[in-house]
Amino acid sequence: MKKIHIILLVGIAATIAVLISFLQNTSTYDTVDTAMSKPGKFVHLMARWDKDSPLEYDALNNPNYLSFTAVDTLGKSVKVIYHQPKPENFEISERLVLKGKYQDGIFDCQSIQTKCPSKYKDDMEAAKKNVQMSQAIEPKP
Amino acid sequence: MDYIGEHLLPGQLGHFFITLSLVASIVASFAYFKATRHVDTVAGDYYWKKLARIAFLIEVVSVFSIFIILFYIIYNHLFEYKYAWQHSSRSLEFKYLLSCFWEGQEGSTLLWSIWHCVLGLVLIKTGKTWEAPVMSVVSFVQFCLATMLTGLYIFEWKMGSNPFTLLRDSGVLDNAVGMHMNADITQPLRPDYLNFIKDGNDLNPLLQNYWMVIHPPVLFLGFASTLIPFAFAIAALWTRRYTDWIKQVLPWSLFSLAVLGVGIMMGAAWAYESLTFGGYWAWDPVENASLVPWLILVAGVHTLLIYKHSGHSLKSTFLFMILTFVFILYSTFLTKSGVLGESSVHAFTDSGMNVQLVSFLAIFFIPSIILLINRSKEIPAIRKEEATSSREFWMFIGSLVFFLTAIVISAKTSLPVFNKIFGTKIAAPEDEEFAYNQIQIHVAIIIGILTAIVQYLRYKSTTGTAFWKKIWIPTIISILAATAILYFGDINYQTHGAGYLGAIWLAIIAAVYAIIANAAYIWVGVNGKLKLSGGSISHLGFGLVLLGILLSSSKKEILSRNSSGIAIDFGKESKEKAGENLTLVKGFPMKMGKFDVTYEKDSAHPKKQQWYYFIHFKSRTDKEEFTLKPNAFVNYKGNEGLMANPDSRHYLDHDVFTYISALPNPEKNKDTATFKPNPVRTGDSIFYSKGYLIVEKVATRDSLPFDGFRPGDKATVATIGVHSLTRGNYTAEALLIDQGGKQFAVPDTIMPESLILQLNSVTGDSLNIGVKESNTILEYVTLKAYKFPYINVLWIGIIITAIGILMSMVRRIQLNRQLKKA
Numbered sequence: 016m017k018k019i020h021i022i023l024l025v026g027i028a029a030t031i032a033v034l035i036s037f038l039q040n041t042s043t044y045d046t047v048d049t050a051m052s053k054p055g056k057f058v059h060l061m062a063r064w065d066k067d068s069p070l071e072y073d074a075l076n077n078p079n080y081l082s083f084t085a086v087d088t089l090g091k092s093v094k095v096i097y098h099q100p101k102p103e104n105f106e107i108s109e110r111l112v113l114k115g116k117y118q119d120g121i122f123d124c125q126s127i128q129t130k131c132p133s134k135y136k137d138d139m140e141a142a143k144k145n146v147q148m149s150q151a152i153e154p155k156p
Numbered sequence: 157m158d159y160i161g162e163h164l165l166p167g168q169l170g171h172f173f174i175t176l177s178l179v180a181s182i183v184a185s186f187a188y189f190k191a192t193r194h195v196d197t198v199a200g201d202y203y204w205k206k207l208a209r210i211a212f213l214i215e216v217v218s219v220f221s222i223f224i225i226l227f228y229i230i231y232n233h234l235f236e237y238k239y240a241w242q243h244s245s246r247s248l249e250f251k252y253l254l255s256c257f258w259e260g261q262e263g264s265t266l267l268w269s270i271w272h273c274v275l276g277l278v279l280i281k282t283g284k285t286w287e288a289p290v291m292s293v294v295s296f297v298q299f300c301l302a303t304m305l306t307g308l309y310i311f312e313w314k315m316g317s318n319p320f321t322l323l324r325d326s327g328v329l330d331n332a333v334g335m336h337m338n339a340d341i342t343q344p345l346r347p348d349y350l351n352f353i354k355d356g357n358d359l360n361p362l363l364q365n366y367w368m369v370i371h372p373p374v375l376f377l378g379f380a381s382t383l384i385p386f387a388f389a390i391a392a393l394w395t396r397r398y399t400d401w402i403k404q405v406l407p408w409s410l411f412s413l414a415v416l417g418v419g420i421m422m423g424a425a426w427a428y429e430s431l432t433f434g435g436y437w438a439w440d441p442v443e444n445a446s447l448v449p450w451l452i453l454v455a456g457v458h459t460l461l462i463y464k465h466s467g468h469s470l471k472s473t474f475l476f477m478i479l480t481f482v483f484i485l486y487s488t489f490l491t492k493s494g495v496l497g498e499s500s501v502h503a504f505t506d507s508g509m510n511v512q513l514v515s516f517l518a519i520f521f522i523p524s525i526i527l528l529i530n531r532s533k534e535i536p537a538i539r540k541e542e543a544t545s546s547r548e549f550w551m552f553i554g555s556l557v558f559f560l561t562a563i564v565i566s567a568k569t570s571l572p573v574f575n576k577i578f579g580t581k582i583a584a585p586e587d588e589e590f591a592y593n594q595i596q597i598h599v600a601i602i603i604g605i606l607t608a609i610v611q612y613l614r615y616k617s618t619t620g621t622a623f624w625k626k627i628w629i630p631t632i633i634s635i636l637a638a639t640a641i642l643y644f645g646d647i648n649y650q651t652h653g654a655g656y657l658g659a660i661w662l663a664i665i666a667a668v669y670a671i672i673a674n675a676a677y678i679w680v681g682v683n684g685k686l687k688l689s690g691g692s693i694s695h696l697g698f699g700l701v702l703l704g705i706l707l708s709s710s711k712k713e714i715l716s717r718n719s720s721g722i723a724i725d726f727g728k729e730s731k732e733k734a735g736e737n738l739t740l741v742k743g744f745p746m747k748m749g750k751f752d753v754t755y756e757k758d759s760a761h762p763k764k765q766q767w768y769y770f771i772h773f774k775s776r777t778d779k780e781e782f783t784l785k786p787n788a789f790v791n792y793k794g795n796e797g798l799m800a801n802p803d804s805r806h807y808l809d810h811d812v813f814t815y816i817s818a819l820p821n822p823e824k825n826k827d828t829a830t831f832k833p834n835p836v837r838t839g840d841s842i843f844y845s846k847g848y849l850i851v852e853k854v855a856t857r858d859s860l861p862f863d864g865f866r867p868g869d870k871a872t873v874a875t876i877g878v879h880s881l882t883r884g885n886y887t888a889e890a891l892l893i894d895q896g897g898k899q900f901a902v903p904d905t906i907m908p909e910s911l912i913l914q915l916n917s918v919t920g921d922s923l924n925i926g927v928k929e930s931n932t933i934l935e936y937v938t939l940k941a942y943k944f945p946y947i948n949v950l951w952i953g954i955i956i957t958a959i960g961i962l963m964s965m966v967r968r969i970q971l972n973r974q975l976k977k978a
Contacts, residue, residue, distance in 0.1 A: 017541045022553060030560045033595055034567055040585040041571070059583040074818050075910060078938040079735025100737055100818035100938055103432065106797040114586075125586075130497065 047091035050117045060113040060122060062087040064105065072101065085113060085122065093117070097124040104129040159324070161350040162236045170225045170320035177218035178302040184211035185295035191288040192395065205288060209280060212291065215298060216273040222305070223266055226319050230257060235353045238326040239263070239319045245358035247763040251369050256359040258372040261492050262305060262319035267373060269301045271380030279384070286404055289391030290384070297383055300516055304509065314508060324349065361766075361789045361799045367426035375423060375446065378416030379484050382449060384408040385456065386481035389474050390524060393531045402464055402473075403972055409457050409477070410965035414958045416450050421954045432800050432815045434942050435712075436950075437705075439592040441496045444569040445487030451562035453480045455555035462555075465615045466548040467538045469555075471528075474535065476559065478524045483566065485520055489513040495572050545620075547613040554606040561599050568592065590652060593709075597659045600702050604666025607695045608634070608673035611681060630676040631669070638668040649710040664706050670699030690967055694960025697953045704950025715749040715812070715941040737817050740771070741908045742935040750777050755937050765792055769816055769937050773805070786939065788816045810945040818938035831914050831926030844927055846909055847880040852887075854923060860891070870894040874915045874923060878906050890915040890925065901926075910934050 043049075045058040064070075068084035079098045086092040095113060105111075108129035115124035187208030194200025226239065230253050235241040243256035243263075257263045276294050283290055307318025324345055329335045335352065337343040385405050392401040423443065428436035437443060456476030459469040490496055493510045542549040568591070571582055585591045612618075612627045641647075642661055649657055674696040682688040716738040740746055740755040747753075756770040768787045775781065782805050789799040802815035834842045842849045852875045860871050871893045878886040891902040892915040903914035903926075914926035 018544065019541065019549070019552065023556065026556050026560050030564055033564055037568055037585070037591060038582075040591060042583045042585060044581040044583050057586040072818070074737075074739045074820065074936060074938040075741075075934065077735065078737040078739040078818060098735065101797070103799055104797060 044112075046087045046089055047085070047093045048087075048089065050122065051093070054117050054119075057114070057116055060085065060087070060093075060115070060117075061110065062093075062113060063110055064108070065092055068092070074100070085111065093122045094120070095122045095124050097127060099127075102127045102129055157344060157347060159236075159345070159350060160348045162322075163232075163234050164236075166225050166229050166234065167237060167320040167322065170222055170229075171318070173218040173221040173225070174302070174305050174318065174320070177215050177222065178299065178306060180211045180215040180218060181295050181299040181302050184208050184215055185292050185299055187211055188288050188292035188295055192292055192391075195285075195288065195395075208288070208291065208295070212276060212280065212295060215295070216277065219266070219269050219273050219298075222319075223270055226263065226266070227253070227257060229320075233356065235356050236323055236350055237319075238321045238323045238328065241323050241328075241353065241356045243357065243359055245356040247355075248359055248364075251366065252359055252364050255363050255368040255372075258376075259359055259363055260319070262317055264372065264376065265301055265304050266319070267376045268380055269298060269305075271377045272298055272301070272383060275380055275384060283404070286388065286391060286401065289395050290387045293387035293390050294383060297387075297520075300519070304512065313511070315512065317509065323353070361792055361801075362430060365426060365430040365801070367422060367429060371419065371422040371426050374415060375419030378412065378419040378450075379446075379488075381408070381412035381415055382453060382480050382484050385412060385453075385477040386524075389477040390527070393474065393527050396531070396534065398470065398531075398535050402460060403975070405477075406457075406460055406464070407965045407968040407972070409453065409460060410961050410968065413450070413453050413457055414961040414965070416446070416453065417961075418954065418958050420446050420450060425951070428947075429804070430801050432802060432817070432940075434714075434813070434940070435709075436947075439589050441569045441572070442491050444565050445490045448562045448566045448569070449480045449483040449487065451558050451565070452476055452483060455558040455562070456480055458551050458555040458558075462548040462551050466542070466546070467536070468542055468548050469552055470537060471532055471535050472552075472555070474528055476555070478528065482517070482521045482524070483562070485513075485517050486566075489517055490569070490573075495576055497572070543617040545613065545618045545623075547610055547615045547618070550606060550610045550613060554603065554610065557599060557602055557606075561596070564595060565592070594652070594656065594659075597656070597663050600663040600706070601659065601666045604663060604670045604699065604702055607670040607698060608666070609669075611674065611677050611692060611695070626680050627673065630673040630680070633676075634665070634669040634672040637672060638665040641668060645707070645711070647707075647710055660706060660710050664703065667699050667702035667706060671696055671703065674699060687963075687967060690960050690962075690964030692960070693963060694957045697956030697958070697960055700949055700953025700956060702953075704946055704948070704953050707946040708944050708950060711945045713749070713943040713945075715751070715943050716814075716939060737938050737940050739818075739936055739938045744908045745774075747776075748773075748941060749943070750775050752776060753941075755935075756783070761787075765790055769939075771814060771937075771939065773812065784812070784814050786815045788819065790819060804944075806948075808948065810943055811947050812941065812943055814939050814941040816937050817940045820934065820936060829928050829930040831912070831916070831928045833916055834925045834927060836923055836925055837921055838923075842925065842927060844909075844911060845929055846882060846911075847878065849888075849913070849925075849927070850877045850879065851875075851923065851925065852877050854918065854921070860893075865893065866895070868896070872915065872918045874918075874925065876904075876913055876925070878909060878911065878913075880909055883908055888913050892916075892918060903928075907934060 042057050042059060045053075045060055047060065047062065050058045050060050062085035065084040065086040070081070070083040072081045078100060081097045081099065081101060083095055084092050085095045095115075097115075105127070110130040112128040112130065113122060113124045114126045114128070115122055117123075187204050191200050191204035191208055194204065228234075229237050230240045230244050233240060233244065233246055239260060239262065243259045244253060248256065258267050272294060276291060276298075279290055279294065280287055304316040305318060306316040307321060308315050323329060329345060329349065331341055333339050333341055335345055335349045337346055385408055388401045388405040388408070392398055420443075423446070424436040427433070427438070427443075453476070456473060459473040459476060462469040463473055489510075493513055495510075542552070571584065574580065575582055608630075609627060612623055614622075641664060647657075647660060647664065649660055674692045677692045678684060678686070678689045681692070714736050717736050738746060738748060738753075740753060742755050742757070745752040745754040751773045752775075754772045754774070756772050758767050758769045760767050766787055766789050768785045770783050770785055772783045773781065784803040784805055786803040787801045791797065792799055798816070798819055800815045800817065802813055804811045804813040836842060836851050838851050838854055840851055842851075855873050855875070857871050857873055858869070859865070859867075865871070871891050874890045874892075876888045876890060878888055880886070886906050886909070888904040888906055888911075890904050890913045893900055893902060899917075901914045901916065903912050905912050910929055912928040912930065914928070916924040916926050918924075
């Protein structure tokens, strides 16, 4: 066996080892229920902002405290706290990926990824606005 | 039906050229295929080739025409076309009209295709005997790209997406009641519907940045150029000319390496300047997707050089060149299929072309690999193994490290694909960036050291004495320099423990070694002949890139942290992190690092809902003073919320970088607070939410520097000390003016405390003070600020690397020409 082959094997073995250790550190995508079932464990909670519940953010008092309620597709909700201001697109995001841990009744969030509505729905929104505009202009038939 | 105001001609021309390009590219690939098969006959070498060239030329004209027509549509705001309506607006500046061209996936496909045309023309001019087989592959790829623009329905299945689709055909208006006759959506559109479409959807504000004008063209030139080494590799396997493609492909691969690298890093510069994650690289899947082919190409270029000088590694070269292009296709699949939806910040959403994208991947990957395996016995290889002291041995190890790194990164990035195939729900680890960094730091150590020493080895074998004689001086200088950097640079990154810090130190030493050893090699190795030192220069630049990454990441500081002057002790066990954001009240300086920072004023963009905030930085330790103007789109296009663009101050050795992270919402902060009356006497105190007030004295005056104060008027002035628990002391003066028996109060406002004090009445020595606390009076911004040290080392490193690679390319082209003459 050539040296290069040995090195090749070592390299491939190292690659596999790295990937296995990576897989062991991965987390999971969860709903509110499954996140609650593993308190203290880091998860990716898929939910959206419940606009009917109060959102608490007072930049003068503490610019690093945001709290709101997240609700998942099954209708379960959980209070979320986040130590940053609202992320970009928070308001228009139809889905949030909340990365953090459920602990002591709240979801302590480390980072929030906002998911914008797809382009197509974006179009629909804008189209609706155009419609309203046109209806305002147009004389009724 | 005829609709009023539509311009249908550009669209019809567009459709025509799309069809023409589809036909021309398939004719070109077939004719080139025939020309390759019958290369020994006049028919093959002359007629087929001539037909192929004409077809390819038609293809070039078509693609450029499509480009020009689409740009005409965007430039003239023809919103009857969905593309213009969706991606542009009337208020968009000219330079960004180009950006909105490539915002959409049709435009970016077109851009890619245009570069293939340009490169194809160069190949026709220079390819000689390689023209026919290589161009068959190029033309076929062009055909595949052309299908992505057709938007034809084949039974139920839609092939591609056409940029000339009319807005009224796109489905967008289907449910818009007012657009239809009799306001009934089952009826056709009103003939004058276009009158109601006043403006387009606009370009995503984050893309309204000058980097977005040039980053996509350069990146796509990089993407397109990887096709050439791939096409050469396939052509060589196909025509069984396994060795003489090397000469021509070497400058092409160097070109590709430089352009793709620069293109990727322009994206990083855009992320740094216009995104707000606070950095230039986040291991985002979209970034990784373009990095992976570049890493494989690095491996490919090095094995190519190994083969050229020693005869080893030809098979690996074939493999790497094929995989580079396949991974470009894979990255297209990742970004355009929507599969990254959950894991990436900036992928395209599902464009409904997944079947097509997956089939491209299969069409190019499977036959290429089968061809390579079938022909691999015929590919010349040297039986004798490389000496451990040879340059090729260590170069190959370096290539292997690059390749395996690419595989690791690609595998991690592919988690969403894995989830899709197996229905699992695996997500990224808790600290995703660290999951990459902890591996890549070790790769950096190995690559840094190899980059430093391998040039000092000779091909075939190196004697120990010759090697040491040349390398000992650079080695000692490197050790001294690295020690100095570690000692004076105070590299003390504690977040991930001592082991990781040790790895950072080692990597810095390796990077410094790579820089110094390669700089020295220009004199020691090639006697200062700059013409020959492209390799050393690019390696030196690469060393600087590594060093810049290590220094800027390990010494990044959040300036806006812990600086409000409020000492909050969260306690050791507390999960609370000291905040990374700071609120600035207009006109009141706050401490931030060594700066006093003041939010001075703001100004609005004349046409857009974009505001610029003037943030003044004044150093307490020296005379340094400057104003940064981060901006933000507020409630953009009626969507509640904030989209921020950072601003930074560049110094030679660091950047100060800031962006707006929150703003008060005027709609929601209606002033509902009222003055609360407090009957007091002088010396009494009143409590409010953030501290207390003391009425210090009351005085009567008959003159006041106050507008509207007339002689004969009398004023009572209550001087009130405001003692804030968090921000210190202020003094307020509330006035009660008596104008001939008519009394009115002039309240005083303590801005940073959002406090308004009013003197309601005075009777003898008993006063009534009204206290109002309201957020609406306040203008403030919340911002985040970073200090990025040594970021310039990274940018300079990239420029030097690219220059070095291009120097090597020019040198190889010259050598090829000399060879031809000889």
